[in-house]
Amino acid sequence: MQVRILGAHNSQSRTTGLISILVDGVVCVDAGSVTTALTLEEQRQVRALLLTHRHYDHIAGVATLGMNRAGTEAVAVFAPAEVLEELTAHVINGTLYPRFDERTSLGEATLALTAVEALRAFDAAGYRVVATPAPHGVPAVGYQVTGPDGASVFYTGDTMGGLDAAWEAVSPDLLIAEVTLPNRLRGTSKHMAAADLESELVRCKELKGALPRVLVVHMTPAHEEEIRREVAMVGQRLGVDVGLAEEGMTVEVLPGPSKGGVSPEAVEGLRAVVAAAEQKAALRMLRDLSGQFAEWGSGRLGTGELRRRIGDFHAATHQPARMSAQELVQRAARLLHGGQMGKDEVPEALRREVELQGEVWYGGTH
Ligand SMILES: [Zn+2]
Numbered sequence: 001m002q003v004r005i006l007g008a009h010n011s012q013s014r015t016t017g018l019i020s021i022l023v024d025g026v027v028c029v030d031a032g033s034v035t036t037a038l039t040l041e042e043q044r045q046v047r048a049l050l051l052t053h054r055h056y057d058h059i060a061g062v063a064t065l066g067m068n069r070a071g072t073e074a075v076a077v078f079a080p081a082e083v084l085e086e087l088t089a090h091v092i093n094g095t096l097y098p099r100f101d102e103r104t105s106l107g108e109a110t111l112a113l114t115a116v117e118a119l120r121a122f123d124a125a126g127y128r129v130v131a132t133p134a135p136h137g138v139p140a141v142g143y144q145v146t147g148p149d150g151a152s153v154f155y156t157g158d159t160m161g162g163l164d165a166a167w168e169a170v171s172p173d174l175l176i177a178e179v180t181l182p183n184r185l186r187g188t189s190k191h192m193a194a195a196d197l198e199s200e201l202v203r204c205k206e207l208k209g210a211l212p213r214v215l216v217v218h219m220t221p222a223h224e225e226e227i228r229r230e231v232a233m234v235g236q237r238l239g240v241d242v243g244l245a246e247e248g249m250t251v252e253v254l255p256g257p258s259k260g261g262v263s264p265e266a267v268e269g270l271r272a273v274v275a276a277a278e279q280k281a282a283l284r285m286l287r288d289l290s291g292q293f294a295e296w297g298s299g300r301l302g303t304g305e306l307r308r309r310i311g312d313f314h315a316a317t318h319q320p321a322r323m324s325a326q327e328l329v330q331r332a333a334r335l336l337h338g339g340q341m342g343k344d345e346v347p348e349a350l351r352r353e354v355e356l357q358g359e360v361w362y363g364g365t366h
């Protein structure tokens with residue numbers, strides 16, 4: 001999954017954009033910068049828009065997106081029911097902007113509105129989404145978005161904290177959290193300061209056992225450097241990667257082991273092994289081979305000898321080698337020594353991968 005930060009702030013200037021997060025170019029969470037940061041062509045690739053609440057910094061691009069989508073398939077817009085009512089009453093209301101949720105003089109409706117409820121999962125353009133409660137003084141939610149590859153990103157939305165119900169419902173591989181205020185202004189508005197983020201992360205760790213990488217958004221531009229320093233100290237104290245997001249940043253998010261997923265690199269390595277193997281016998285041989293990879297890794301087996309055994313493996317499974325022994329050795333090294341998994345885990349990871357893909361590699365059709 002690729003997460004692209006279109007806007008990372010709560011206010012707009014030449015160098016700061018209103019909050020918007022784009023997932024794989026397809027699902028956009030909050031609309032602050034959806035039209036200012038994307039080309040027309042990119043805007044036409046967006047298939048779902050998730051809105052957290054009604055505040056202007058989160059909905060600023062809704063009307064212009066509705067306009068730019070004329071003549072294309074409507075964007076699926078998800079938001080709490082109150083937010084949709086406010087949009088059609090005050091923004092795309094036929095006075096400020098056309099009712100883009102209906103047929104207009106420009107053509108068919110370009111925004112297809114759907115109300116969401118907190119803690120109910122739904123599908124948005126093939127992504128599994130869960131809306132989470134976000135205490136913020138107005139109807140508001142956060143969203144966890146899980147991609148077809150199993151990777152998840154959770155964005156808190158605007159909130160003053162108190163996210164236990166959210167932590168129970170999510171298990172993100174990337175956490176995007178708001179920090180709007182420096183600590184000296186903590187409690188002056190319904191937003192978090194670094195100290196609130198720290199309490200929430202401690203709580204999340206208690207409930208989930210571990211913390212993912214954290215990106216901070218929704219900074220007040222005038223306080224950004226203060227927030228940056230305070231957030232860095234939170235990261236140091238908790239031993240977790242916490243940093244400020246910035247406009248234009250992209251982050252590759254990998255599915256974590258907590259979901260039984262494996263990294264794309266490991267999957268690639270496993271696929272290569274699977275491709276060179278066949279049916280049930282391959283699993284047994286693979287187990288032997290993974291032991292030999294480990295021996296090779298610890299220096300007990302020479303590279304030449306390992307290549308010869310891989311050659312034997314190819315021959316014994318009656319498969320033409322789909323990749324050279326050299327390539328396989330390199331991939332195996334990454335798999336076993338890249339910190340992704342140990343030698344005993346390789347066959348198990350392979351089975352998990354089989355389950356993940358929903359395909360039958362062993363004992364049946366292929
Ligand atoms: Zn906001």
Ligand SMILES: [Zn+2]
Nearest residue numbers: 053055136158
């Ligand atoms: Zn807000």
